[in-house]
Amino acid sequence: MKEKESLCDAPIGVFDSGVGGLTVAREIMRQLPNERIVYFGDTARVPYGSKSPETITRFSKQIARFLRTQDVKAIVIACNSASACALDALEEETEIPIIDVVRPGARTAIEATHNGKIGVIATEATIKSGLYKRYIEENDKCVSVVGKACPLFVPLVEEGLWEDPVTDEIARRYLVELIDIDIDTLILGCTHYPLIRSTVGRIMGEKVALVNPAYETARELKRLLEKEGMASAKKPELGTEMYRFFVSDAADKFREFANSIIPYGILSAKTVNIEDY
Amino acid sequence: MKEKESLCDAPIGVFDSGVGGLTVAREIMRQLPNERIVYFGDTARVPYGSKSPETITRFSKQIARFLRTQDVKAIVIACNSASACALDALEEETEIPIIDVVRPGARTAIEATHNGKIGVIATEATIKSGLYKRYIEENDKCVSVVGKACPLFVPLVEEGLWEDPVTDEIARRYLVELIDIDIDTLILGCTHYPLIRSTVGRIMGEKVALVNPAYETARELKRLLEKEGMASAKKPELGTEMYRFFVSDAADKFREFANSIIPYGILSAKTVNIEDY
Numbered sequence: 001m002k003e004k005e006s007l008c009d010a011p012i013g014v015f016d017s018g019v020g021g022l023t024v025a026r027e028i029m030r031q032l033p034n035e036r037i038v039y040f041g042d043t044a045r046v047p048y049g050s051k052s053p054e055t056i057t058r059f060s061k062q063i064a065r066f067l068r069t070q071d072v073k074a075i076v077i078a079c080n081s082a083s084a085c086a087l088d089a090l091e092e093e094t095e096i097p098i099i100d101v102v103r104p105g106a107r108t109a110i111e112a113t114h115n116g117k118i119g120v121i122a123t124e125a126t127i128k129s130g131l132y133k134r135y136i137e138e139n140d141k142c143v144s145v146v147g148k149a150c151p152l153f154v155p156l157v158e159e160g161l162w163e164d165p166v167t168d169e170i171a172r173r174y175l176v177e178l179i180d181i182d183i184d185t186l187i188l189g190c191t192h193y194p195l196i197r198s199t200v201g202r203i204m205g206e207k208v209a210l211v212n213p214a215y216e217t218a219r220e221l222k223r224l225l226e227k228e229g230m231a232s233a234k235k236p237e238l239g240t241e242m243y244r245f246f247v248s249d250a251a252d253k254f255r256e257f258a259n260s261i262i263p264y265g266i267l268s269a270k271t272v273n274i275e276d277y
Numbered sequence: 278m279k280e281k282e283s284l285c286d287a288p289i290g291v292f293d294s295g296v297g298g299l300t301v302a303r304e305i306m307r308q309l310p311n312e313r314i315v316y317f318g319d320t321a322r323v324p325y326g327s328k329s330p331e332t333i334t335r336f337s338k339q340i341a342r343f344l345r346t347q348d349v350k351a352i353v354i355a356c357n358s359a360s361a362c363a364l365d366a367l368e369e370e371t372e373i374p375i376i377d378v379v380r381p382g383a384r385t386a387i388e389a390t391h392n393g394k395i396g397v398i399a400t401e402a403t404i405k406s407g408l409y410k411r412y413i414e415e416n417d418k419c420v421s422v423v424g425k426a427c428p429l430f431v432p433l434v435e436e437g438l439w440e441d442p443v444t445d446e447i448a449r450r451y452l453v454e455l456i457d458i459d460i461d462t463l464i465l466g467c468t469h470y471p472l473i474r475s476t477v478g479r480i481m482g483e484k485v486a487l488v489n490p491a492y493e494t495a496r497e498l499k500r501l502l503e504k505e506g507m508a509s510a511k512k513p514e515l516g517t518e519m520y521r522f523f524v525s526d527a528a529d530k531f532r533e534f535a536n537s538i539i540p541y542g543i544l545s546a547k548t549v550n551i552e553d554y
Contacts, residue, residue, distance in 0.1 A: 045322045050435075158428075159429055166447060
């Protein structure tokens with residue numbers, strides 16, 4: 001009994017290549033206000049989206065090992081590139097539940113589409129993995145999926161050009177082929193993209209539903225914790241730190257960006273030498 | 278005598294966070310056609326320009342250790358961010374000569390300026406280090422230096438938008454403050470930037486001299502090798518590999534980009550787990 005209680009009190013581990021996964025953490029904070037979070041952003045090796053599956057998997061394993069040292073009860077891979085490349089490997093070496101962002105996003109898109117034409121925009125690594133396409137088409141034979149890598153979106157978001165003619169122009173170039181084939185549902189398949197949601201929405205037009213996997217990922221996590229009897233039933237006691245943030249580099253810069261995304265105020269971020277794990 | 282000869286035959290080690298340093302390697306190939314080169318690109322952890330001095334230094338030390346295993350006779354830091362952050366640390370722990378790209382570029386700029394106003398465009402890490410400014414102003418008290426970080430240039434170059442209205446627009450925004458203060462010399466303080474030299478030149482106007490540190494770095498290397506009696510007097514024997522390329526990730530993608538920069542054809546690139554060094 002005691003053990004079960006302390007398991008419920010344990011935090012959720014959430015990780016990303018950098019700051020993008022904070023959009024997922026934010027959604028977990030909203031939907032699961034009793035849960036503590038330990039967030040890790042791999043800011044020393046960001047970005048993942050342009051790197052190979054082998055490297056992304058090696059990095060993700062190191063992070064999962066670090067999160068285990070923080071006694072997390074579940075791990076959320078809040079990075080599409082890591083979800084697409086490293087999920088199987090992580091599930092193999094970790095006994096606690098692992099939630100990725102790709103499968104929840106894919107399921108929402110299947111529910112949302114009417115004409116059976118879904119688009120996915122994401123990093124090169126996520127698109128190359130083909131995981132969204134495979135997972136959706138396996139689950140619904142009547143749906144077809146077209147993916148488009150948008151490598152400039154992450155640097156544009158990190159430069160703060162969320163509403164800017166340059167971002168408009170680049171988005172138009174990336175999205176034209178998805179408009180041409182008349183998709184009615186578009187997955188924002190990179191955790192940075194919700195931050196330029198309004199630009200993407202304006203270009204795609206009102207008839208296209210935008211799917212943000214962060215929302216569905218948090219719901220999935222909630223379902224899982226309840227099913228396994230691992231959910232925290234109450235707010236942690238006064239004095240317990242709800243949210244802890246770790247990065248592999250430049251904690252100050254992380255904190256600054258994070259505070260523009262997370263409404264709760266990030267008191268501190270600690271630096272970890274992730275290569276040691 | 279034998280030892281000296283084999284030292285002359287040893288290759289030059291050249292490293293960068295990724296592909297940008299190939300513009301420096303290319304210049305060394307041109308100016309020192311008898312020298313063999315071992316190139317390392319840290320493609321698993323690229324870019325460096327947005328990361329902290331401590332992390333850049335740790336990465337650079339690992340690479341220098343790897344290059345020593347390849348019996349190089351000198352090391353060229355073909356990355357402005359690493360030159361600006363890690364030069365002192367590398368010189369401390371390495372006995373062979375080390376050439377950086379910042380000091381040669383700075384010296385050329387001092388020679389080039391007439392009105393004593395020099396601009397530097399570079400990554401955030403290089404600008405924050407203040408090394409160009411410090412080095413130039415120490416060497417010529419009549420010169421003033423203004424630096425401007427241009428974080429989007431590297432992703433734009435890597436996306437292949439070397440000649441593009443978007444790159445024009447971003448360049449105009451970055452460069453306007455340097456035009457306003459009437460600089461007559463501009464250092465291209467990141468190894469990617471020579472690839473958008475014509476865009477930068479068009480915006481700055483004909484009266485502004487553009488300094489590419491790669492050229493002066495290769496000259497500096499030549500002087501050093503000759504002074505130390507370490508220069509290779511003849512082409513390597515038939516069957517010796519002139520240029521060898523190593524990366525920490527995605528060797529295929531590296532080879533593709535590299536072949537668009539290096540006119541000599543890159544036969545192969547090998548992957549190294551750099552975190553082991």
